[in-house]
Amino acid sequence: MTSYSHGIFWSVCAILLVLTCSFSGCTSSQSPVTTTPTTPAPVGGSNAIVIKNFAFSPANLTTRSGTTVTWMNQDGAVHQIASDSGTPVAFTSGSLANGASYQFTFTQPGTYTYICTVHPSMKGTIIVQS
Numbered sequence: 001m002t003s004y005s006h007g008i009f010w011s012v013c014a015i016l017l018v019l020t021c022s023f024s025g026c027t028s029s030q031s032p033v034t035t036t037p038t039t040p041a042p043v044g045g046s047n048a049i050v051i052k053n054f055a056f057s058p059a060n061l062t063t064r065s066g067t068t069v070t071w072m073n074q075d076g077a078v079h080q081i082a083s084d085s086g087t088p089v090a091f092t093s094g095s096l097a098n099g100a101s102y103q104f105t106f107t108q109p110g111t112y113t114y115i116c117t118v119h120p121s122m123k124g125t126i127i128v129q130s
């Protein structure tokens with residue numbers, strides 16, 4: 001078969017395919033509607049930790065993977081959250097003034113200990129379950 005007749009062959013095939021398609025109705029509205037969501041539902045919810053009186057409340061939080069944790073500074077002092085070395089994923093907030101908040105989404109199970117870098121005696125732990 002020459003390359004010329006080869007090209008004709010595939011052109012005819014393409015035309016037949018289009019004709020078959022239009023006769024069988026696959027371009028009509030009868031095709032099923034895909035309902036699969038593009039993004040899965042979040043596994044966890046959200047949890048809030050309040051920073052008040054130079055302490056994290058709650059200091060120990062157990063949550064599930066996929067959960068977003070929000071820290072809210074209700075102290076007049078500036079605080080800054082930083083994970084200890086050795087946590088599954090590191091996280092660090094910026095300086096949190098009064099009324100500021102910081103969010104981090106935990107997607108890796110494990111134990112996360114963290115401190116306030118301004119006041120290292122402030123400690124907290126988040127346990128993320130799979």
Ligand SMILES: [Cu+2]
Nearest residue numbers: 079116118119
């Ligand atoms: Cu602090």
